[in-house]
Amino acid sequence: MKFANTTVPQEVQKENSPQLSKRQIWNKVFKGVCFTATAFSIAMLLILLVRIVTQGAGFLDWGLLTNFASRNAEDAGLLAALAGTIWLMLVTAPVSFILGVGTAVYLEEYAPRNKFTNLLQTNISNLAGVPSVVFGLLGLTIFNRLMGMGASVIAGGLTLSLLVLPIIVVASREAISAVPTDVKHASYAMGATKWQTIFRIVVPTALPGVLTGTILALSRAIGETAPILVLGALTYVASTPSNLFSNFTAMPVQIYNWTGRPQQEFQDIAAAGIIILLLMLLVMNSIAVFIRSKFQKRF
Amino acid sequence: MLLSLHLGNYLLRGCAEMEDRSKLSISERIEQRTKGSGSSSFMEKLMPIVFFICALISVLTTVGIVFTLLFETITFFSNVPFADFFASVEWYPFFSDPQYGIWPLVNGTLMIAGIAMLVAVPFGLGAAIYLSEYASEKVRKTVKPVLEVLAGIPTIVYGFFALTFVTPILRSIIPGMDIYNALSPGIIVGVMIIPMIASLSEDAMSSVPNSIRQGAFALGATRMEVTVKVVMPAALSGIIASFVLGISRAIGETMIVTVAGGASPTMTLDPTGAVQTMTAYIVQATQGDAGFGTPIYYSIYAVGMTLFVFTLAMNLLAHYISRRFREDY
Numbered sequence: 001m002k003f004a005n006t007t008v009p010q011e012v013q014k015e016n017s018p019q020l021s022k023r024q025i026w027n028k029v030f031k032g033v034c035f036t037a038t039a040f041s042i043a044m045l046l047i048l049l050v051r052i053v054t055q056g057a058g059f060l061d062w063g064l065l066t067n068f069a070s071r072n073a074e075d076a077g078l079l080a081a082l083a084g085t086i087w088l089m090l091v092t093a094p095v096s097f098i099l100g101v102g103t104a105v106y107l108e109e110y111a112p113r114n115k116f117t118n119l120l121q122t123n124i125s126n127l128a129g130v131p132s133v134v135f136g137l138l139g140l141t142i143f144n145r146l147m148g149m150g151a152s153v154i155a156g157g158l159t160l161s162l163l164v165l166p167i168i169v170v171a172s173r174e175a176i177s178a179v180p181t182d183v184k185h186a187s188y189a190m191g192a193t194k195w196q197t198i199f200r201i202v203v204p205t206a207l208p209g210v211l212t213g214t215i216l217a218l219s220r221a222i223g224e225t226a227p228i229l230v231l232g233a234l235t236y237v238a239s240t241p242s243n244l245f246s247n248f249t250a251m252p253v254q255i256y257n258w259t260g261r262p263q264q265e266f267q268d269i270a271a272a273g274i275i276i277l278l279l280m281l282l283v284m285n286s287i288a289v290f291i292r293s294k295f296q297k298r299f
Numbered sequence: 300m301l302l303s304l305h306l307g308n309y310l311l312r313g314c315a316e317m318e319d320r321s322k323l324s325i326s327e328r329i330e331q332r333t334k335g336s337g338s339s340s341f342m343e344k345l346m347p348i349v350f351f352i353c354a355l356i357s358v359l360t361t362v363g364i365v366f367t368l369l370f371e372t373i374t375f376f377s378n379v380p381f382a383d384f385f386a387s388v389e390w391y392p393f394f395s396d397p398q399y400g401i402w403p404l405v406n407g408t409l410m411i412a413g414i415a416m417l418v419a420v421p422f423g424l425g426a427a428i429y430l431s432e433y434a435s436e437k438v439r440k441t442v443k444p445v446l447e448v449l450a451g452i453p454t455i456v457y458g459f460f461a462l463t464f465v466t467p468i469l470r471s472i473i474p475g476m477d478i479y480n481a482l483s484p485g486i487i488v489g490v491m492i493i494p495m496i497a498s499l500s501e502d503a504m505s506s507v508p509n510s511i512r513q514g515a516f517a518l519g520a521t522r523m524e525v526t527v528k529v530v531m532p533a534a535l536s537g538i539i540a541s542f543v544l545g546i547s548r549a550i551g552e553t554m555i556v557t558v559a560g561g562a563s564p565t566m567t568l569d570p571t572g573a574v575q576t577m578t579a580y581i582v583q584a585t586q587g588d589a590g591f592g593t594p595i596y597y598s599i600y601a602v603g604m605t606l607f608v609f610t611l612a613m614n615l616l617a618h619y620i621s622r623r624f625r626e627d628y
Contacts, residue, residue, distance in 0.1 A: 023521050030523040031433050037425025038434075038442060041493045045449045048460050055463075102353025110347045111354075120354055123361050129544070129614035130607065131551025133578045134364060137603045140585070141367040162360045169357070195346045216451075223453025226553035226578070230585045252455045252554075259459045259558055267463055274456050281451065 052278075056271025064272055068238045069254065073265030078273055081254035083240035084153070084233075085222060088250055091157020092164070092221050097214050099161065100168025101203070104210075107169075108176040109198055128166035135163045136230025144232055151232030154244040159227050164217035171213020175206035208295035215288040219281050225252035251277050368607055371600035378594050384601065390564040390575075392584070392595050399598060401605055403564035407574035408609075411485045411556055412549035414570060418489025419545050423496030424538065430497070431504040432526045443498070450494035458558030461487040466559060479561025479573040487559070488552050492545045499544065503537020504530050536624035540617040547613035551606065553578035577606045 067077025103124070111117040139159030149155040179202050187197040203210075228250055235257040237249045255277065258270035376384070379399045387400025426446070430439050466483040470476045507530050515525045531538065561573030562583050575583070584599045 023524070027521040027523040030526070031429070034425045034429035034433060037422045038429045038497075040422055041426055041449060041490070041497070042442065042445055044490050044493075045445065045452075047464075048452070048456070051460065051464050052456070099353050099356050102350045103357060106347070106350035106354040110350055120358065124357050125618075126611065126614055127357060127361055129547055129551075129610060130364065131553065131578065131610055133551070133553045133581050134368075134603055134607050136585075137581070137600065138360070138364050138367055141371065142363055145591070162356075165357055165360070193340075193343050195342045198346070219451065223451075223455065225453070225455045226557075226582060229582055232585065235586075252453055255459065256455050256554065256558065259455070259462060267459075270459060271463075274459060277453065278456070281453075285448075285451070 049278075052271050052274050055268060056273070056275045059268050059272035060275060064269065064276070069236055069249075069257075073263060073269055076258075076266070076269055078251065078254060078276065080237040080240055081249050081251045081273075082276075084237070084248035084250045084253075087153045087241045087244075087246075087248060088157050088160060088228075089218060089222065091154055091244065092160045093214070093218055095158060096161040096164050096168055096217060096221075100165055100214070100217070101172050101210055103165070103169045104172030104176055105198060105203070108173055109194070109202065124166050124169055128170075131226075132163055132224055133226040133230055135159055136227035138162070139227060139231040149245065151234065151247055152245045153241050153248045156228045156231055156233060156248060156250070157244075159231055160221040160224060163224065163227060164221045167217040167220060168210075168213050171216070172206065172210045175209025175213070176202060178209065179205045205297060208291050208297075212288045212292045215284050215291070219284040219288075222280060222284070223252055223277065225250075225256055229253055229256065251280075364607070368600055368604040371597055372604045375594070375597035375601040378597065379601075388566050390580075392598050393587075397594065399594075399601075401602070403566050404575060404577045404580055404602060405605070406566050406568075407481065407556075407560070407564060408550055408576040408578070408606075410481050410568065410570065410574060411488060411552075411560065411576055412546055414482060414485025415488035415492060415549040415552075416542070416546060418486050419492040419496050419549075420542060422489075423493045423541075423545070424500055426493065426497040427500035427504060427538075428526055428531075431501045432522060432530065443501075446494040446497055450491075450498075452491075454491065454552060454554040455558070457487050457491050458484070458555040461555055461559035473571055476571040477561070477573050479559065479563075480571050481560060481574045482570040484556045484559040485570065488549050488555050491552070491555065492548055495548060496541045496545045499541035500534070500538045503534040503541070506537075507533045533626050536621050536626070539624075540621035543613050543617040543620065547610045547617070550613065551578065551610050553582060557582045577602050577609075581606075 063075070064077050065082065066079055067075055068080050069078075070076040107117070107120065111120070136159065139155055139162075143149045143155035143158055144151055147155075183201060183205065184197055187201045192200070233253050234247050234249050235253055237247060239246075241248045251273065255270050255273045258266045258273065261267070383399055384401050387398055388402045389398040389400050390403040391398040426442075430442060434442065461483045465487060466476075466478060466480065469480070469483055470478070473482075476482070511529060511533065512525050515529045520528070556576045557579040560576060560579055562575050562579065563573040564575040564580065565572065567574065580602055581599050584595055587595075590596065
């Protein structure tokens with residue numbers, strides 16, 4: 001440090017090579033440009049949030065949460081959409097959790113090193129890159145038509161489960177592979193079998209990471225519009241789902257419907273709906289961060 | 300009395316068993332244990348199968364996607380000639396004399412993706428360079444989560460923002476611009492992709508070892524020269540891969556373009572006019588009255604197939620680039 005603080009090099013820079021100072025100026029300019037790029041991205045986020053909150057905040061009231069959709073903007077509410085989204089998550093959460101963690105455990109603990117395992121891994125990373133609207137087509141064909149579920153809660157929930165599966169698999173694999181081999185060996189040394197070690201040692205240790213990944217995946221699922229729209233979710237429903245085979249609408253679908261209407265009032269309540277959607281995401285993300293920081297064990 | 304008799308019997312049998320066991324060799328005893336431990340051994344055999352089935356579901360999903368798209372697309376081409384789909388430049392499926400030429404939709408999709416990349420590449424790369432090379436650890440740890448928030452916002456929210464905020468501003472700047480246009484959703488898709496490009500490129504640049512940077516500094520290079528002439532070439536495969544993945548995301552993006560891009564499939568390069576992307580058509584067609592079995596119904600699968608092939612090619616290309624051209628240190 002002392003060496004760097006001596007003033008000689010700077011004087012040398014100034015007197016002996018005027019080119020160097022030019023290069024230093026370019027460096028400053030470059031840094032400024034890169035800083036501006038970063039600031040722009042953050043500014044866009046702020047503008048978006050401020051704009052939506054200022055537009056929608058005035059239209060937030062209990063009626064929005066307790067009314068069904070309506071032709072009059074003043075009476076329109078999110079009740080059916082809110083209930084639909086909760087029902088969807090009741091299907092998506094367990095299905096995607098079990099499939100995701102199961103896949104991760106298989107890949108990390110059981111999978112032999114062969115071509116099929118390679119295929120499995122490539123397949124999962126490619127699945128993550130498939131556009132969500134294509135999952136909607138899958139849901140429309142397989143769940144809605146072929147299995148005869150119709151545009152029901154269970155069809156929507158299963159479609160979303162498959163959509164977010166890669167996220168949970170990747171997060172769970174990371175968490176499971178972070179469990180130290182020492183701990184596993186200790187369990188084997190105590191006479192535990194492989195399944196006992198996985199069930200009692202590996203999965204509980206990896207659980208905070210797995211849960212964080214699951215919650216983040218669900219917060220992705222909550223905001224997905226295209227797949228359930230393509231699946232055939234209704235944009236106007238005046239009842240809450242009563243069972244897994246009921247028709248449904250969901251928060252983002254309702255917001256899409258309101259956004260598409262020409263009247264200004266509907267756009268305003270769309271903004272209010274977005275605020276509620278973003279608040280739900282905020283709560284879920286906070287829980288995920290809390291779990292990660294509170295329960296994650298470091299070895 | 301009865302109880303003690305039972306107990307005595309039990310003890311006797313236990314002793315006999317023990318005697319039995321002591322006669323066995325250790326390896327035989329281990330064999331006995333693994334055979335006879337009941338439910339535990341059952342789980343031991345069952346669970347790998349259960350987990351394997353879970354893993355198989357993801358393969359089945361891919362198989363399901365490919366086969367549904369393939370079968371329904373084949374049905375589509377039994378009604379509409381193959382040549383029309385690829386040779387015609389008119390897409391009017393709802394007309395009484397329907398035209399099914401895919402190019403207007405491809406044109407709209409690529410135009411929006413192009414505009415998006417014009418926004419996302421400079422800003423994403425700039426942010427990546429700043430975070431990786433210039434920012435202090437503290438700044439990096441604050442800004443990265445903020446960018447993740449940007450990536451976690453549902454696309455319908457971006458669509459709403461594009462239609463109700465960006466479009467009016469653009470229309471006041473550019474006279475004669477349509478309400479539905481390619482520019483506004485293009486810009487916002489770009490904003491949506493910034494975090495992805497920033498994060499992936501930053502990862503690539505951060506993984507360039509410090510010793511190489513220090514070598515360049517020791518030769519008298521400025522930080523910019525180190526970044527542009529040393530770090531970026533070394534991280535180039537990762538940076539390019541992030542761009543390709545960004546294009547793939549832009550092509551597959553649905554809600555922003557559906558809400559703000561309009562529904563007029565035209566062969567235009569004018570970003571102020573309305574366009575339609577492949578994704579937006581799929582949403583439009585499934586929302587309408589296109590009944591099961593009509594040509595319109597099958598057309599969504601043909602469009603979906605085209606979309607799937609585009610994004611798959613991009614994703615594979617990104618994987619190839621990042622693997623083939625990676626510099627290992």
